[in-house]
Amino acid sequence: MTRSDRRGSRQWRFSDSGSRFDRKRRGSIVDRNPISAAFPRKVIHCRKCGTRIVSNIKHCPFCGKSVLPFYQKLWFWLIIVFVLGASTVALLVYTQPPATPDEVGPEKLPPRVIDAPEGTPYKNLAVNRQVDCGNLLVRVTRITEYGISSDGKPIVAVTVEFDNRNDHAVTLYSTQWMMTDAEGLAYVDCFIGKTEEGESIRSGIEAVDLAGGTPLTTTFYFAGPGLTTVVFLPDALSYQESDQVTWKLVLPDAQSTEGATDAEGTTEETPEGAAGEGS
Numbered sequence: 512m513t514r515s516d517r518r519g520s521r522q523w524r525f526s527d528s529g530s531r532f533d534r535k536r537r538g539s540i541v542d543r544n545p546i547s548a549a550f551p552r553k554v555i556h557c558r559k560c561g562t563r564i565v566s567n568i569k570h571c572p573f574c575g576k577s578v579l580p581f582y583q584k585l586w587f588w589l590i591i592v593f594v595l596g597a598s599t600v601a602l603l604v605y606t607q608p609p610a611t612p613d614e615v616g617p618e619k620l621p622p623r624v625i626d627a628p629e630g631t632p633y634k635n636l637a638v639n640r641q642v643d644c645g646n647l648l649v650r651v652t653r654i655t656e657y658g659i660s661s662d663g664k665p666i667v668a669v670t671v672e673f674d675n676r677n678d679h680a681v682t683l684y685s686t687q688w689m690m691t692d693a694e695g696l697a698y699v700d701c702f703i704g705k706t707e708e709g710e711s712i713r714s715g716i717e718a719v720d721l722a723g724g725t726p727l728t729t730t731f732y733f734a735g736p737g738l739t740t741v742v743f744l745p746d747a748l749s750y751q752e753s754d755q756v757t758w759k760l761v762l763p764d765a766q767s768t769e770g771a772t773d774a775e776g777t778t779e780e781t782p783e784g785a786a787g788e789g790s
Contacts, residue, residue: 619645622745622756635740635759642756644745647681647721648674651741651758657712657732661705664734666712669741669760673727680722682747685714689742690733698742702734 554563557571557578570577581587624631625641625648633642641650650672657668667690675681685701701714715729741758744750 619746621754633756635757638758638760640758642743644743644756646676647745648672648676649743649756651760652728654741654760658706658708658710660702660734661707661709662734663707665736665738666702666706667733667735667738669731669733671729671731673721673729675721675723675725675727678723680720683716683719683721683727684747685716685731687744687747688714688731689744690735690738691740691742692735692737693739695740697735699733699735699738702732704734 554565555578556562557564557574557576559576560571560574562571562573564571564573564578569579577584622633623629623643624633624636625643627640636642636651638651638654641648651669652672653670655668655670657666660666669688669690671688673683689698689700691698703713705711712732714731716727719727721727739760741760743756743758744754745756746754
């Protein structure tokens with residue numbers, strides 16, 4: 512049946528078989544009747560043109576429309592992956608409990624010089640001055656010469672006392688200790704090697720867990736010319752100069768063989784005797 516529109520040349524075509532706007536419920540696109548007895552494969556109807564086509568193809572050969580169900584299309588699975596990923600991230604972010612004060616830990620205080628007014632600088636301290644680094648008391652007690660290394664560098668032995676006032680263990684590393692020259696240009700790590708006499712020496716600690724309430728005395732060795740300042744890093748992961756505690760040391764004359772003199776000017780025993788106690 513055809514009807515012409517008086518206001519134009521457009522023609523309206525009405526199908527006697529009904530349309531998708533009819534109230535009649537549409538059936539399934541799956542056709543249980545095969546195309547022929549010789550071709551028993553399942554048949555479906557194209558949703559666009561209505562042509563009967565076999566079910567093992569992806570596009571209608573007559574109109575080109577995809578006949579795959581939505582759950583077999585790429586965009587469907589991309590949406591699923593995106594939703595699952597967003598849900599997982601939201602679950603991890605918004606379900607974590609807030610950190611408690613115990614988990615955050617106490618605020619780290621700067622080092623404090625013992626028996627000194629508040630705010631006393633902890634740079635270029637004299638020998639035997641003690642510093643409180645988070646309830647870990649640290650003091651450099653002596654500096655002595657310890658012979659010559661196998662490669663001709665003077666070796667310096669630094670004796671250090673620790674006292675852990677915490678109720679938990681504190682890990683001490685030899686990498687927290689260095690020495691530098693008077694200008695502070697060259698930093699030297701702890702020495703591990705041999706003297707020119709063939710004696711093997713190394714620092715007293717590598718990674719030691721110092722229990723709470725336990726003191727410890729050990730010796731660190733450094734090799735290099737003109738070393739006058741001992742550097743301690745309270746935080747083993749922080750190399751900022753503002754966090755460093757330093758002791759300014761006065762070394763005896765390298766030509767003198769009568770004894771070693773500490774930073775306070777008192778005469779210590781001979782290098783041989785100091786070596787015996789330092790080791």
